[in-house]
Amino acid sequence: MTSAQAILNGDRLALARLLTQVENDSSVGREALIELFPHTGKAHLIGVTGAPGTGKSSLVNQLALHYRKVENKKIAIVAIDPSSPFTGGAVLGDRVRMRDLAGDANVFIRSMASRGSLGGLAQTTANLVQVFDAAGFDLVIIETVGAGQSEVDVARLAHTTLVVEAPGLGDDIQAIKAGILEIADILVVNKADRPGVENTEKALKSMLDLAHPTERIFQHHGTAMRINSAPTQGKPASAQKTSATPIWIPPIQRTISTEGSGIDKLADCIAKHAAHLRSSGDWVLRERTRLEVELAALIRESLMKRFSENVSPNLYEATLQKVIQRNTSPWEAAQILLKEM
Numbered sequence: 001m002t003s004a005q006a007i008l009n010g011d012r013l014a015l016a017r018l019l020t021q022v023e024n025d026s027s028v029g030r031e032a033l034i035e036l037f038p039h040t041g042k043a044h045l046i047g048v049t050g051a052p053g054t055g056k057s058s059l060v061n062q063l064a065l066h067y068r069k070v071e072n073k074k075i076a077i078v079a080i081d082p083s084s085p086f087t088g089g090a091v092l093g094d095r096v097r098m099r100d101l102a103g104d105a106n107v108f109i110r111s112m113a114s115r116g117s118l119g120g121l122a123q124t125t126a127n128l129v130q131v132f133d134a135a136g137f138d139l140v141i142i143e144t145v146g147a148g149q150s151e152v153d154v155a156r157l158a159h160t161t162l163v164v165e166a167p168g169l170g171d172d173i174q175a176i177k178a179g180i181l182e183i184a185d186i187l188v189v190n191k192a193d194r195p196g197v198e199n200t201e202k203a204l205k206s207m208l209d210l211a212h213p214t215e216r217i218f219q220h221h222g223t224a225m226r227i228n229s230a231p232t233q234g235k236p237a238s239a240q241k242t243s244a245t246p247i248w249i250p251p252i253q254r255t256i257s258t259e260g261s262g263i264d265k266l267a268d269c270i271a272k273h274a275a276h277l278r279s280s281g282d283w284v285l286r287e288r289t290r291l292e293v294e295l296a297a298l299i300r301e302s303l304m305k306r307f308s309e310n311v312s313p314n315l316y317e318a319t320l321q322k323v324i325q326r327n328t329s330p331w332e333a334a335q336i337l338l339k340e341m
């Protein structure tokens, strides 16, 4: 039996081993990914991001607990830890309520160091997620520390992205700086037991208002809709031709992860978002975008590999020198080098 077949049969040990192969970008790992790919595309991928210490890991634990105990779903967690090695460190140590899930075969936690990820962080994460998806996990949560590009990459990977904020971190400035509204599907104000929670919420609300001006949005059976066409001048309102599409305005949900409060409502927000993605057609669109980005990255990588295999370093250096001396333009130089491929 191949390792892929073992994983499809629910073999946990085979799963753990393959995750390591995939993380090391080994040929065994790649072969298994090919075999597993037709079995992917079922899991709901949830990204959780936010500044360090906002309580992401605690929140993910609570969500995992909820999905196990209340919804009886199979859940995988990929925690991307920027600092400590993947075998341990702060991420696993901080899993406050993991004892409640210990020995539960339907929960799988994988921690991965962002440093030293051989196939590139985004690609490796995507591959790990594919393995969990094929292995039949209903939900895969990906936790990253909000440090710029990684947030965006996770958002691209996930169907639903949670951005976690906490009071007292200089919220307004921080949120704008990170450009979170572009990637957030749900805003979580964690540590709601702490002073300043109202201010955090207010700052987020006013930014949401900026991003979603209310005059073009109306409620229809409880769903926010956006008016698509501009009003026609000089005609009565009744004669104006307008269409409307359902839009998703990121809800703001308060949580206290240390106690578990607000988690049920958050899970509800997540379920609603998934339903919205499916009914609006955005689910298919996001899948397409994600796979397209992945394909493009792999093509680029292969082409670069072929390039360095076929173009001699001497010719490359000589051509570069000509460019530096302004004898050849970069465009011409690229053409000359590409002919060698």
Ligand SMILES: Nc1nc2c(ncn2[C@@H]2O[C@H](COP(=O)(O)OP(=O)(O)OP(=O)(O)O)[C@@H](O)[C@H]2O)c(=O)[nH]1
Binding pocket: 051, 052, 053, 054, 055, 056, 057, 058, 059, 090, 091, 094, 096, 145, 190, 191, 192, 193, 194, 255, 256, 257, 258, 259
């Ligand atoms: N008061 C309070 N403390 C919390 C809450 N949630 C988490 N914490 C505490 O905040 C600290 C950081 O929590 P983590 O869950 O490790 O935060 P994180 O965002 O995963 O941290 P990094 O992965 O290091 O970025 C821990 O000491 C938690 O116990 C909460 O709702 N209220």
Ligand SMILES: [Mg+2]
Binding pocket: 056, 057, 058, 091, 094, 143
């Ligand atoms: Mg964490």
